[in-house]
Amino acid sequence: MMGLRSKDLLGLEHLTREEIELILDTAVPCKQIFTRDIRKLPTLRGKTMVNLFYEPSTRTRTSFELAGKWMSADVINIVASSSSVVKGESLKDTVRTLESLGANIVVMRHSAAGAPHFLAKSVEAAVVNAGDGAHEHPTQALLDLFTIRERKGRIEGLEVVIVGDILHSRVARSNIWGLTKLGASVTVVGPPTLIPPEIEKIGAKVSYDLDEAIRHADVINVLRIQLERQKKGLFPSMREYVSLYGINRERLTRAKEDVLVLHPGPANLGVEITQEVAESHCSAISEQVTNGVAVRMAILYLVSAGGKRHEAAS
Amino acid sequence: MKLLVKCAHVVDPINNIDDVRNIVIDGNRIESLETGEVSETLFDKVIDAAGLHAFPGLIDMHVHLREPGFEEKETIESGTRAAAAGGFTTVAAMPNTEPAIDNSAHVEYVRSRARHYGFCNVEVVGAITKRREGRELSEIGDLVQAGVVAISDDGNTVANSEIMRRAMEYLRMYDIPAIVHCEDESLSRDGVMNEGFNSTRLGLKGMPRLAEETIVARDVIMAEKLGARLHVAHVSTRGAVEIIRRAKERGARVTCEATPHHFSLTDDLIESYDANFKMNPPLRTHDDVLAILEGLRDGTIDAIASDHAPHTVEDKDVEFDYAPFGVIGLETTLTVSLTNLVSKNILPLPELIRKLSANPAKILGLTGRGHLSKGAIADVTLVDLNCERTIRSSEFESKARNTPFEGFRGVGVVRFVINSGRVVYDGQIVRA
Numbered sequence A: 001m002m003g004l005r006s007k008d009l010l011g012l013e014h015l016t017r018e019e020i021e022l023i024l025d026t027a028v029p030c031k032q033i034f035t036r037d038i039r040k041l042p043t044l045r046g047k048t049m050v051n052l053f054y055e056p057s058t059r060t061r062t063s064f065e066l067a068g069k070w071m072s073a074d075v076i077n078i079v080a081s082s083s084s085v086v087k088g089e090s091l092k093d094t095v096r097t098l099e100s101l102g103a104n105i106v107v108m109r110h111s112a113a114g115a116p117h118f119l120a121k122s123v124e125a126a127v128v129n130a131g132d133g134a135h136e137h138p139t140q141a142l143l144d145l146f147t148i149r150e151r152k153g154r155i156e157g158l159e160v161v162i163v164g165d166i167l168h169s170r171v172a173r174s175n176i177w178g179l180t181k182l183g184a185s186v187t188v189v190g191p192p193t194l195i196p197p198e199i200e201k202i203g204a205k206v207s208y209d210l211d212e213a214i215r216h217a218d219v220i221n222v223l224r225i226q227l228e229r230q231k232k233g234l235f236p237s238m239r240e241y242v243s244l245y246g247i248n249r250e251r252l253t254r255a256k257e258d259v260l261v262l263h264p265g266p267a268n269l270g271v272e273i274t275q276e277v278a279e280s281h282c283s284a285i286s287e288q289v290t291n292g293v294a295v296r297m298a299i300l301y302l303v304s305a306g307g308k309r310h311e312a313a314s
Numbered sequence B: 001m002k003l004l005v006k007c008a009h010v011v012d013p014i015n016n017i018d019d020v021r022n023i024v025i026d027g028n029r030i031e032s033l034e035t036g037e038v039s040e041t042l043f044d045k046v047i048d049a050a051g052l053h054a055f056p057g058l059i060d061m062h063v064h065l066r067e068p069g070f071e072e073k074e075t076i077e078s079g080t081r082a083a084a085a086g087g088f089t090t091v092a093a094m095p096n097t098e099p100a101i102d103n104s105a106h107v108e109y110v111r112s113r114a115r116h117y118g119f120c121n122v123e124v125v126g127a128i129t130k131r132r133e134g135r136e137l138s139e140i141g142d143l144v145q146a147g148v149v150a151i152s153d154d155g156n157t158v159a160n161s162e163i164m165r166r167a168m169e170y171l172r173m174y175d176i177p178a179i180v181h182c183e184d185e186s187l188s189r190d191g192v193m194n195e196g197f198n199s200t201r202l203g204l205k206g207m208p209r210l211a212e213e214t215i216v217a218r219d220v221i222m223a224e225k226l227g228a229r230l231h232v233a234h235v236s237t238r239g240a241v242e243i244i245r246r247a248k249e250r251g252a253r254v255t256c257e258a259t260p261h262h263f264s265l266t267d268d269l270i271e272s273y274d275a276n277f278k279m280n281p282p283l284r285t286h287d288d289v290l291a292i293l294e295g296l297r298d299g300t301i302d303a304i305a306s307d308h309a310p311h312t313v314e315d316k317d318v319e320f321d322y323a324p325f326g327v328i329g330l331e332t333t334l335t336v337s338l339t340n341l342v343s344k345n346i347l348p349l350p351e352l353i354r355k356l357s358a359n360p361a362k363i364l365g366l367t368g369r370g371h372l373s374k375g376a377i378a379d380v381t382l383v384d385l386n387c388e389r390t391i392r393s394s395e396f397e398s399k400a401r402n403t404p405f406e407g408f409r410g411v412g413v414v415r416f417v418i419n420s421g422r423v424v425y426d427g428q429i430v431r432a
Helices: A017-035 A059-070 A082-086 A091-100 A115-122 A138-152 A170-181 A210-216 A227-231 A238-245 A285-304 B076-085 B104-117 B140-146 B161-173 B197-202 B209-226 B238-249 B260-264 B267-272 B286-298 B333-342 B349-364
Strands: A048-053 A074-079 A105-110 A126-132 A159-163 A185-189 A204-207 A219-222 A260-262 B002-012 B017-026 B029-034 B045-048 B053-056 B058-063 B088-093 B121-126 B150-152 B178-180 B230-232 B254-258 B380-390 B409-419 B422-425
Touching (some): A017 A138, A017 A285, A059 A138, A059 A285, A091 A115, A126 A285, A138 A170, A138 A285, A159 A170, A159 A210, A170 A185, A185 A210, A204 A210, A227 A238, B002 B349, B053 B349, B058 B349, B088 B349, B088 B380, B104 B140, B121 B140, B161 B178, B178 B209, B209 B230, B209 B254, B333 B380, B333 B409
Parallel strands (some): A048 A074, A048 A105, A105 A126, A159 A185, A185 A204, B002 B053, B058 B088, B178 B230
Antiparallel strands (some): B017 B029, B053 B380, B380 B409, B409 B422
């Protein structure tokens, strides 16, 4: 495996197992940078990387920015609101601007699913999806995989539970693709109103009963629950949600002793997860943040090394 | 002006004709279909149609001409040019323009523009409610006086059942149908594609089949109880087809139409996030396509209509979520229907022509059209069924390019279109 097949990283659905493993393996040496005195590698010197964020994000944007800077790329941040797009500044215009600026890598977050795919079709630059609508968030899933592999020593054969708002979650979708490609078994858990139709066809099992589902889980990935979903009538109250699907110490007593708890952040402590669990030895939430930088360094390196240009993502 | 169409293979389901005839046209009327020799010297113009099929002029009962209000997308002139190039001699223009066609003055505007600039006959559909807002009935009597052939708030459902009830009751005075766009918007709000596996996979907000089917059921029940004539536009789901099939079995005065994209394509195509596959109702699944094909075969679905919905390239070349709904179809409907229905033995040719001509004429009350009887309006579409074409939007007469059938290869090339006795298309548009 020499590199990635596509110039872009748009999602895990179209990556092969080998490509995913290549990214994870490349991230291992990248992580060593955290232990160095001088956190600077020359890898991306002379390359321009644009962080194009149409949705607010602190973690993902900072993580990409740091990854780019530590590898000596020139990093530009563009924070646009999705509303300005609606007002007439089209993504097409932005694409032309970025091309004129000579961007080599564009990291994009957008509230519209497929927006990075739209961008990738029209630019020479490598496009990295930093989250598109409810579609995919490949770098988050890759850092989750990296964290699981580091803590558990493997992914093949593990039982992974993803709990929460699966319907609106790009993290869940990317995780399902990645985990199942690497041989893990995935169960999504939440109320039926937050489970998207026919998700079984992607390869996940569905359960509405968290206590039952976590009994055999090696990993529990806890998703953020947003109050606005309740206002849209998707579940009756936050109180009921927390009682059915909140992760707390009492509930975890039913899980395996060495269960690993992940959360993509930012967590609503006391809602989908208690602070006690988030800070316990079974949580890898802080490591996820650190690993995120390493995984993104690996991705920036691999896409700048170029997949084959103009090859379709599929 | 006397026109002879020589040696055409005439397919006229109303008159049960399916063989070679000479079509004699006098002025704007059909004079006769002759089986024997006809002396050419008696005619001002002769079209040698040997090897071509002749159909009663095709009728597309669901078209958005966009004028007035959205002339950048399409005009009556460009839309009717597209119709002629696609083999259509009559289109029914939907009223979701700006302003909406909700009074007689607006109807007259469209009709007069069509008379001056049109390349086909344009029938007008009036709005059910003022400004298509679903709150107050339009002056339906006034609309009928002005010549509308149906009423519809197409694009919207009349969500308020009381208003819909009153519209149907009011229609007892007139023999025109209510054409309904069936969508419970509280179920489909913010949706951009069919809800199902692909919406889950692509992370796009789904529009459930339920949104269509619950309103089809409501309107069918209401029409039955209230005695109104109902035409369900663009059915797209198995459930909708089944509701209408059962209503017809009970004798309800219900008709419906399907579009070529709904009987040909599935939501798998949205993988590319290409907004030329975004329309409302959305592309559904293979199972729904099979149900629509079955509905076409067993007669549940009466008509094929394009739901020609032009948009500019700028409108469509954006993120999938932000693109408007709608695809064009006037210049693709015939080829796609011949290829996917007749060549694949879903429908015999005369049955296809019935759904593209006789049935829409009947539904819209156009007695002089949809057949080639003596005295009928001389609308004739001449097609080479042995010739293949590849659909290329760059060659369209329409202003718009938003087709989901780009690159589609199929049979059927329109050679001549005669509209009220005048040749409007002979391989290209013929100006008067």
